[in-house]
Amino acid sequence: MRTSTVRRAGTGAAVAALMTVVAACGGQGGGSGTETEPTTKAAGASHVAALQQVGKKTGTAQSARIEGTSTMGGTVSMKQTGTIGWADGLSGSLTVTYTGGTMAEALRQGGGDGSVRARYLKDEYYADMGEAFAKTVGGKRWVRYAYEDVAKLGGGAGDVLREQVRTSTPEQGVKALLAAGDVRKVGQEDVRGVSATRYSGTVDVAELTARCSALDDRQLAAFKEQLTAAGITTQTVDIWVDKDDLLVKKTERGESGIGAFDSTVFYSDYGTEVPVEKPPAADTVDFLDVLKRQPGIDPS
Numbered sequence: 001m002r003t004s005t006v007r008r009a010g011t012g013a014a015v016a017a018l019m020t021v022v023a024a025c026g027g028q029g030g031g032s033g034t035e036t037e038p039t040t041k042a043a044g045a046s047h048v049a050a051l052q053q054v055g056k057k058t059g060t061a062q063s064a065r066i067e068g069t070s071t072m073g074g075t076v077s078m079k080q081t082g083t084i085g086w087a088d089g090l091s092g093s094l095t096v097t098y099t100g101g102t103m104a105e106a107l108r109q110g111g112g113d114g115s116v117r118a119r120y121l122k123d124e125y126y127a128d129m130g131e132a133f134a135k136t137v138g139g140k141r142w143v144r145y146a147y148e149d150v151a152k153l154g155g156g157a158g159d160v161l162r163e164q165v166r167t168s169t170p171e172q173g174v175k176a177l178l179a180a181g182d183v184r185k186v187g188q189e190d191v192r193g194v195s196a197t198r199y200s201g202t203v204d205v206a207e208l209t210a211r212c213s214a215l216d217d218r219q220l221a222a223f224k225e226q227l228t229a230a231g232i233t234t235q236t237v238d239i240w241v242d243k244d245d246l247l248v249k250k251t252e253r254g255e256s257g258i259g260a261f262d263s264t265v266f267y268s269d270y271g272t273e274v275p276v277e278k279p280p281a282a283d284t285v286d287f288l289d290v291l292k293r294q295p296g297i298d299p300s
Helices: 003-022 041-061 101-109 130-134 147-153 155-167 171-180 205-212 217-230 287-292
Strands: 063-072 076-085 091-100 115-120 124-128 142-146 184-191 194-204 234-241 247-256 259-268 284-286
Touching: 041 171, 041 184, 041 194, 041 234, 076 101, 076 115, 091 101, 142 147, 142 287, 147 287, 171 194, 171 234, 171 247, 184 234, 194 247, 284 287
Parallel strands: 142 284
Antiparallel strands: 063 076, 063 259, 076 091, 091 115, 115 124, 124 142, 184 194, 194 234, 234 247, 247 259
């Protein structure tokens, strides 16, 4: 077993899981080839009103069960299942399974099975990296990521991640479409046996981030520079809404310098209980402490 591989896989995989699962203002399109309804000024106003109602209903539900898949070029391919709540910041318990890409390979080389248990709390995130990883850090399975620490290490993208995690709810997909400007009603489609109305739109990532976050001008400028360097400009967002004005599916699609980004999330069981506890302190190591073990990395 290569210790450095396990450590890098542990920290990198957990951060990728965090970013991909909770990205509040991301994008992927998809679904069937249903013909899109022509958009007129009156129709656009009607769509906005409908989406505002969806955002209100979904936002006040406060919790849901989610099931989804995500890919980021050839780097990450994963699926996630669990429950999330948003009554007071993001909380939740998810199982993230890396099914392909370099991240999955790194985890398996380290002796893991490709799965990470994740717990989200208001100001921090925990990842259970398994026994193989624990052997490299004094027997501790859980890595703690304070959102403030992640923000400091990630530059503009870190600031955005911190804000997204703190405000991430299913209604963020609705807010993305409301900010898109070209939102379209596609029509009725079946989502796992439920009749749902599909809406679609294309968003400017930098502009949407500015609308969806409380970042200052300096932080936004740094994030825009990183987007440009990564080759990211626009993303497509599609949502499906049931008869109760609740989000039942969201898909996102975008392009970057490392390849296409695709994500699909299904929502169900709104109002479900979301029991989340911090892992035992004796079984937890801080993300920054793990970084200090990496050759050539200074997290200070």
